[in-house]
Amino acid sequence: EVQLVESGGGMVQPGGALRLSCVASGFIFRTDVMTWARQAPGKGPEWVSVIGVGGDTYYRNSVKGRFTISRDNAKNTLYLQMNSLKPEDTALYYCARGGFQLTKISQGTQVTVSS
Numbered sequence: 001e002v003q004l005v006e007s008g009g010g011m012v013q014p015g016g017a018l019r020l021s022c023v024a025s026g027f028i029f030r031t032d033v034m035t036w037a038r039q040a041p042g043k044g045p046e047w048v049s050v051i052g053v054g055g056d057t058y059y060r061n062s063v064k065g066r067f068t069i070s071r072d073n074a075k076n077t078l079y080l081q082m083n084s085l086k087p088e089d090t091a092l093y094y095c096a097r098g099g100f101q102l103t104k105i106s107q108g109t110q111v112t113v114s115s
Contacts, residue, residue: 011113014087022080022094055071067080068081
């Protein structure tokens with residue numbers, strides 16, 4: 001059974017930072033492209049960042065230069081380092097198997113950016 005478990009969310013002030021983690025199980029993590037996605041209140045889901053099997057990365061324009069996606073295949077873990085957070089980054093963040101995928105199979109982790 002495929003499982004994805006996110007952690008690391010919380011409430012921070014604008015300009016703050018958080019590091020999200022996603023522990024994967026039930027599939028061969030190192031052979032899959034992985035996506036971080038988010039869904040803000042009242043809005044549809046959107047992809048945030050994608051990392052390929054070889055470490056190639058992709059970011060939506062609104063997070064470029066602020067977020068960094070990475071993976072540790074030995075730990076079956078996906079990360080998202082988020083710096084210079086803005087109120088518009090407030091959302092439920094979740095990881096997804098595959099590139100640019102928005103299918104949510106996990107609980108996600110809430111990120112709230114507010115002063």
